Amino acid sequence: MFSLLKYAKKYRVQIILGPIFKFLEAVFELLLPIFMAKLIDEGINNKDSSTTIKMALAMFVMTLIGLVCVLICQYFSSIASQGFGTELRNEMMRKINSFSHVEINEYGTSTLITRITNDINQLQLALAMLIRLVVRAPFLSIGSIVMAFIINPKIAWIFVITLPLFSILLFFIMKKTVPLYKKVQEKLDSLNLVVNENLSGVRVIRAFAKKDEEAKKVASVTDDLAISYKTVANISALLNPITTLIMNGAIIFLLYIGGNQVNIGGMKQGEVLALINYMTQMLLALIVVANLVVIFTRAFASANRVNEIFNTEPSVTDLVDQSASWKKENEVLKFSNVGFKYTEKSGYTLKDINFSLKQGETLGIIGPTGSGKSALIQLIPRFYNINKGSLKINNKNIIDYTLEVLRDHIAVVPQNSVLFTGTIRSNLLWGKENATDDECWKALEIAQCADFVKSLPEGLDYKVLAGGKNFSGGQKQRIAIARALIKNPNILILDDSLSALDYKTDLNLRNALNNSMKETTLIIVSQRISSVRSADKILVLNDGKQDGFNNHENLLQISKTYNAIAKSQIEKEEL
Numbered sequence: 001m002f003s004l005l006k007y008a009k010k011y012r013v014q015i016i017l018g019p020i021f022k023f024l025e026a027v028f029e030l031l032l033p034i035f036m037a038k039l040i041d042e043g044i045n046n047k048d049s050s051t052t053i054k055m056a057l058a059m060f061v062m063t064l065i066g067l068v069c070v071l072i073c074q075y076f077s078s079i080a081s082q083g084f085g086t087e088l089r090n091e092m093m094r095k096i097n098s099f100s101h102v103e104i105n106e107y108g109t110s111t112l113i114t115r116i117t118n119d120i121n122q123l124q125l126a127l128a129m130l131i132r133l134v135v136r137a138p139f140l141s142i143g144s145i146v147m148a149f150i151i152n153p154k155i156a157w158i159f160v161i162t163l164p165l166f167s168i169l170l171f172f173i174m175k176k177t178v179p180l181y182k183k184v185q186e187k188l189d190s191l192n193l194v195v196n197e198n199l200s201g202v203r204v205i206r207a208f209a210k211k212d213e214e215a216k217k218v219a220s221v222t223d224d225l226a227i228s229y230k231t232v233a234n235i236s237a238l239l240n241p242i243t244t245l246i247m248n249g250a251i252i253f254l255l256y257i258g259g260n261q262v263n264i265g266g267m268k269q270g271e272v273l274a275l276i277n278y279m280t281q282m283l284l285a286l287i288v289v290a291n292l293v294v295i296f297t298r299a300f301a302s303a304n305r306v307n308e309i310f311n312t313e314p315s316v317t318d319l320v321d322q323s324a325s326w327k328k329e330n331e332v333l334k335f336s337n338v339g340f341k342y343t344e345k346s347g348y349t350l351k352d353i354n355f356s357l358k359q360g361e362t363l364g365i366i367g368p369t370g371s372g373k374s375a376l377i378q379l380i381p382r383f384y385n386i387n388k389g390s391l392k393i394n395n396k397n398i399i400d401y402t403l404e405v406l407r408d409h410i411a412v413v414p415q416n417s418v419l420f421t422g423t424i425r426s427n428l429l430w431g432k433e434n435a436t437d438d439e440c441w442k443a444l445e446i447a448q449c450a451d452f453v454k455s456l457p458e459g460l461d462y463k464v465l466a467g468g469k470n471f472s473g474g475q476k477q478r479i480a481i482a483r484a485l486i487k488n489p490n491i492l493i494l495d496d497s498l499s500a501l502d503y504k505t506d507l508n509l510r511n512a513l514n515n516s517m518k519e520t521t522l523i524i525v526s527q528r529i530s531s532v533r534s535a536d537k538i539l540v541l542n543d544g545k546q547d548g549f550n551n552h553e554n555l556l557q558i559s560k561t562y563n564a565i566a567k568s569q570i571e572k573e574e575l
């Protein structure tokens with residue numbers, strides 16, 4: 001946890017000054033009962049109005065200064081804890097962004113969201129409490145005992161007995177609740193996962209009429225969480241009555257012994273009142289210490305989860321001596337005996353892939369579902385590293401390029417195109433920050449969606465709702481293709497991104513791509529033979545193996561897989 005404090009470095013002034021101000025307030029709080037005792041014993045009892053007023057004024061001024069100190073401390077603690085949380089969140093987001101698909105798949109988005117929100121909130125709270133209470137609470141508990149000894153050492157033993165008694169009680173309650181708090185956090189994670197899946201899959205749930213089942217699933221997880229919370233709350237609830245019991249018991253004891261002392265002249269009334277005040281202060285401070293233990297235990301668990309992210313090394317990174325610049329060569333892509341597996345433990349998803357492609361050529365990739373088409377194209381922008389063989393781009397090993405150079409020149413339109421909240425224009429500018437309106441329209445034209453965008457009331461400024469939910473699948477795909485085109489990439493990969501288009505639009509789009517982007521090497525992944533048959537080369541995959549690399553006519557003769565797919569999709573005479 002302490003390693004994370006480096007993100008609070010900027011706020012060290014507030015972190016140092018905050019507790020100092022709180023400490024000053026605690027000193028005043030500790031002195032108040034003494035002044036009160038004097039006010040009663042020397043002022044009121046002696047009918048000395050000058051001392052009464054002096055003491056009352058002193059108490060008023062001390063309270064006022066104490067209030068100012070508290071306000072300054074709260075202000076510092078807010079600045080430091082909020083700033084720390086923001087720094088931590090930004091750093092964590094940067095780290096997650098550096099993750100390759102491997103790490104993102106391993107963690108899953110739901111736990112990443114919980115860590116960046118809930119866990120960082122816990123750490124923020126812990127820092128705020130550290131500044132506000134970590135000095136004050138122990139100081140007040142120990143200070144109260146010291147003051148009790150100063151007032152009357154003969155009675156102060158009541159404090160010495162009450163302190164361990166109360167501490168033991170707190171210890172047992174904490175021992176029971178702290179592990180439960182950890183469990184609560186784990187259950188919160190499960191709840192987030194289920195809610196996340198439910199909200200993102202709401203359409204599927206409705207389509208399959210699974211609302212009731214899913215509602216039951218959510219209810220079961222929330223019930224589980226509620227039970228854990230209840231158990232913690234029940235045990236913690238014991239704290240109040242038992243605390244009050246001990247506190248009142250100690251006060252009765254103090255009153256009894258103090259009263260006797262007053263009767264025999266060994267003590268004054270004001271001193272007894274001051275001792276009662278100190279007893280209350282000491283026990284309340286101990287409760288605060290107990291709460292601090294809970295907050296810090298939770299923060300420790302959260303810190304471990306946050307550190308886990310920071311300590312995860314992305315599996316796809318830039319190497320130290322990558323210096324290759326992008327220089328077009330005749331042979332743009334060359335796979336030699338490439339093997340790939342998603343995880344170390346899994347088997348090979350792709351085996352012995354061998355093919356090459358020239359600048360400006362169009363490659364079609366086809367194969368049954370699960371044959372490894374998406375896996376293969378994800379190797380080209382290095383979303384994953386290959387595990388075997390070699391992959392060259394423009395005659396240079398892929399790892400000689402930095403990820404930035406590689407991804408600047410390669411555009412991928414994934415299977416499920418995502419549009420971001422904003423406008424059509426802001427989505428297109430993802431491809432090129434300073435693209436002009438003309439460039440936007442040209443890209444939309446090639447992607448066959450210029451007419452559609454023109455028909456919208458605000459045109460390029462038409463609003464895109466979260467996830468592009470106000471567009472049809474085909475419209476989303478075409479805007480996503482336009483976004484990739486605006487980059488003017490050297491290699492453009494369309495991963496089944498024509499699937500939602502009708503045959504005519506699909507054909508028009510491919511023709512427009514071939515006519516206007518002659519220098520771009522185009523890779524089209526598709527299940528549809530019609531989308532790849534006119535490509536210069538077609539790569540056929542079956543169960544991760546290459547089952548042909550040729551043109552349509554030749555593949556019909558030499559690839560069983562291709563022939564079978566073709567037969568299932570095209571009329572015999574068309575073959």
Ligand SMILES: Nc1ncnc2c1ncn2[C@@H]1O[C@H](COP(=O)(O)OP(=O)(O)OP(=O)(O)O)[C@@H](O)[C@H]1O
Binds near residue numbers: 343346367372
């Ligand atoms: N992230 C992943 N981790 C582990 N295995 C995966 C992962 N993604 C896909 N796979 C597996 O790898 C194999 C190839 O998947 P891939 O998505 O490349 O197939 P595909 O040919 O593109 O299929 P489709 O046409 O259905 O999209 C499948 O068996 C799939 O289950």
